[in-house]
Amino acid sequence: GILVLSASGGGWIAATAGIFIVLLYHRVKTFWGTSLASVVAVGATLPIWYNTTWIKAVFPIQSLLDRVERWQATIAALKDYPLAGLGLGGWWSKVSTFGMLGGPHNAYLQLYSDTGALGMIALVLAVIISVKLSRQILYADKDSPIYGITAGITAGLIAGGIHALIDDNMNALIQVGNDYLYYAIPLLWLWAALLVVSCQRLLRNTEKDWGRRGGGLFWSGGSSWLFCLAGANLTTEGFSGAAVTPQPWALSKKVNIIPAGSRENSFR
Known part of the structure; x- marks a missing residue:
């Protein structure tokens, strides 16, 4: 409903x-x-x-076109600083959106913008480990009471990852007076932590556990760390007024976005 x-x-x-x-x-x-x-x-x-x-x-097609323009502008801005990114919350100070407070509408571009290449490398490694965990779940004991829980958590994590392609659902920009505060929402990473814990319990006594218990704990712990590292944008940053003072690594020029429509539609 x-x-x-x-x-x-x-x-x-x-x-x-x-x-x-x-x-x-x-x-x-x-x-x-x-x-x-x-x-x-x-x-x-x-x-x-x-x-x-x-x-x-x-x-709505118009909303999708608006997102494409945001993605293009974000990629253009990141080309100048492919390693460091734009800094935590720096998207709003370096990509002009003519008053629109929405981010790039892509959580992966937002992560790259916030944490740079290091965050993206950690994310790729976390995805690889998650795929291995998901494959192990597929061949685990389906009679285990934890199997359904683990499958549901995996489905939720994948669904969130897909939704992240068209929305930056791990952060929010909130206006407080004349200032803006950048908040990170670690929901996807908490979901990933639940996956690690449930997999650890499910695979502990499974013969196909690729870690033979000890290794499984290693990979599970490793994936927890990687998810935390990939979600390194768990900070807040203040923004004064409509114009934000650039960080020392600010772009030499801002990348302008011309909105596809006068307002954002419901494709979110």
Whole structure:
């Protein structure tokens, strides 16, 4: 019900992905059968549904175009500082958005902007470890009471990662008087920590545990650290007024964004 009322296209995409991941962990045959049936159903009904008011409200093309412009401007700004990034919360001081407070609408670009190459390297390593953990869960003991919990956490983490492609859902810019405070929201990283703990418990007595207990604890602990490092934007930074004083590594010129529409739409 909340998903329907929110009219969030990104939310629908992420929720759908999460459901399919749960089906995959439940039974592989069910996953492939449902996937094939869904593709056929969507292909057959899309021409009918596309012209409806609901589809246009949830998946507005104008909002997607606005995001593309933000991504392009962010990438252009990052080209000048590919290693250091733009600094914690520096996106708002170095990419002019003509008064729009929204970020790049891509959590990965936001992470790169905040933490630079180091954060992205940590994220890539964390993703690799998460893929290994997810594969181990797929072949773990399905009769274990922890299996369902672990599968659900994995589905939620993947859904959040997909939603992060079109929204920067790990931070917020909040106006306090004439100032703006940059807050990081570590929800995705806390979710990843839950995955590590549940995997550790699930795989502890599983014969296919690639770590044979000791190694499994090592990889689980390593993934926790990497997720924390990749989420290194857990800080606050103050912004004074509409114009923010650049950091010492500020760009020599700002990158301007011309919004695709006069306001942001609901594709979030």
